[in-house]
Amino acid sequence: MNLLLKSATVIDSKSEFHNETVDILIEKGIISKISKRIPNPKNYNEIRLDNLHVSQGWFDSSVSFGEPGFEERETISNGLKTAALSGFTSVAVNANTNPVVDTNANVAFMLSKANGSTTTLYPLGALTKGCEGEDLAELYDMSQAGAIAFYDYQKPISNPNLLKIALLYASNFDGLVCSFPQESKISGKGVMNEHITSTSIGLKGNPSLAEELQVARDLFLLEYTGGKLHIPTISTAKSVELIRAAKQKKLDVSCSVAIHNIMFTDDALTSFDTNYKVSPPLRTDSDAEALIEGLKDGTIDMITSDHNPIDVEHKKVEFDHAMYGSLGLESAFGALNTIFTLKKTIDLLTKGKTRFGIEASTISVGSDANLALFNPQGNYTFSESDITSTSKNSMYLNTTLKGRVYGTIANNSTALH
Structure with missing residues (x-):
């Protein structure tokens, strides 16, 4: 899996890039480069999302x-x-x-x-x-x-x-x-x-x-x-x-x-x-x-x-x-x-x-890409359309929540809305 995350704000207090907005290059499931701007000569799939933030x-x-x-x-x-x-x-x-x-x-x-x-x-x-x-x-x-x-x-x-x-x-x-x-x-x-x-x-x-x-x-x-x-x-x-x-x-x-x-x-x-x-x-x-x-x-x-x-x-x-x-x-x-x-x-x-006993990985070059992708801004009312579970028994229905999750990158694969 090869990906290029564009303009992602890192939220990871153990990472040297904490609170910085960077591009993150992922090759074969490993973070291979983190920089302010990374070119894409190999035409990898680019992920550009509104107000993208990433954490472990x-x-x-x-x-x-x-x-x-x-x-x-x-x-x-x-x-x-x-x-x-x-x-x-x-x-x-x-x-x-x-x-x-x-x-x-x-x-x-x-x-x-x-x-x-x-x-x-x-x-x-x-x-x-x-x-x-x-x-x-x-x-x-x-x-x-x-x-x-x-x-x-x-x-x-x-x-x-x-x-x-x-x-x-x-x-x-x-x-x-x-x-x-x-x-x-x-x-x-x-x-x-x-x-x-x-x-x-x-x-x-x-x-x-x-x-x-x-x-x-x-x-x-x-x-x-x-x-x-x-x-x-x-x-x-x-x-x-x-x-x-x-x-x-x-x-x-x-x-x-x-x-x-x-x-x-x-x-x-x-x-x-x-x-x-x-x-x-x-x-x-x-x-x-x-x-x-x-x-x-x-x-x-x-x-x-x-x-x-x-x-x-x-x-x-x-x-x-x-x-x-x-x-x-x-x-x-x-x-x-x-x-x-x-x-x-x-x-x-x-x-x-x-x-x-689970290993925690930081957002750094050489680490496995084990990331949550999200936008911390914006309020919305949680509804049944936000539920992907088979059952629908959520007490959060009709509750105002803040921020949206885009998905994850882990185990050399992606899951995005």
């Missing part, structure tokens, strides 16, 4: 597709295409499939389905067999096959001894254990945040206490065992405080937050729109503010779209019975770009790779 390709630590077993929600092929068109060159894909990704053969299947894609798929192996929370899955075998971490997607590990053993065992091969922050006996049948809004509209509440108890328990276990723990998608102010304190103790813990938990609050559920039904639930304004502060000071290590396609049969039903989940890839950049500066937005979208 983005990473998402929690994406669900469906295949195998739930192809009606999303296939791996279209899911990776959606990720590529949304600026993501690497995605960690959850094990919530049928069968669950809990053996090295399942991991190999996921990787084989992703061959030849612009976006690289990194499998998350299940932490327990069948994601049932009873027995540990084949963690070491899956890591050898290519799993980058272990996570029973949105299913809490209720048995503390099981998590203790997982942390001890995985530390033998530097494995990263993920634990969903929810105490299920306290969350009960709650379908939204327990607060004034849940009381006023009559939906069962899931209190922030359910998350915070689990976070506190997991941090105590980590302090006892050592090892590496990742807490995905925290949603409360107290969780930020607990993790901040754990990091001050030098515990090897990381965490993420879903973009929708800083973009929306539980007030959105007064419409009973099931697209807003997510796990963990949307919380209060003060929670969202604390999460944003946690991202700014580095307590929260990364953001995720927590992209979770759900077919219409499981979303267009009574609120109590609807499945949890919203699309997030297509809207991720535009949502973050309304909240943070461009530099911080790109920083958040590229963080997290090293925690999951």
Whole structure:
């Protein structure tokens, strides 16, 4: 693949060309020249786009597709295409499939389905067999096959001894254990945040206490065992405080937050729109503010779209019975770009790779071309025409977002709108 990007503004704080507008020559998938103006005697394909900006390709630590077993929600092929068109060159894909990704053969299947894609798929192996929370899955075998971490997607590990053993065992091969922050006996049948809004509209509440108890328990276990723990998608102010304190103790813990938990609050559920039904639930304004502060000071290590396609049969039903989940890839950049500066937005979208053992490449001569292409300017209303996922369950519909993604260049291929 040979390309010439014309007049591209580089947003990459680790690159010597940061904030400069340059031409970038890509030959056979490698950046071969970066300069103010590059001639094109070999007549390579030129990419000229309005207000073109480029950064390192983005990473998402929690994406669900469906295949195998739930192809009606999303296939791996279209899911990776959606990720590529949304600026993501690497995605960690959850094990919530049928069968669950809990053996090295399942991991190999996921990787084989992703061959030849612009976006690289990194499998998350299940932490327990069948994601049932009873027995540990084949963690070491899956890591050898290519799993980058272990996570029973949105299913809490209720048995503390099981998590203790997982942390001890995985530390033998530097494995990263993920634990969903929810105490299920306290969350009960709650379908939204327990607060004034849940009381006023009559939906069962899931209190922030359910998350915070689990976070506190997991941090105590980590302090006892050592090892590496990742807490995905925290949603409360107290969780930020607990993790901040754990990091001050030098515990090897990381965490993420879903973009929708800083973009929306539980007030959105007064419409009973099931697209807003997510796990963990949307919380209060003060929670969202604390999460944003946690991202700014580095307590929260990364953001995720927590992209979770759900077919219409499981979303267009009574609120109590609807499945949890919203699309997030297509809207991720535009949502973050309304909240943070461009530099911080790109920083958040590229963080997290090293925690999951993924190499991060800078925009420099000799590096692989692993790029997100975007225009950070201009507001627009997100609509169904902006969705490339098979399912259409996005809580961002009719929301004003800022900036457009053109696509990606990675793995010696391009994916552009």
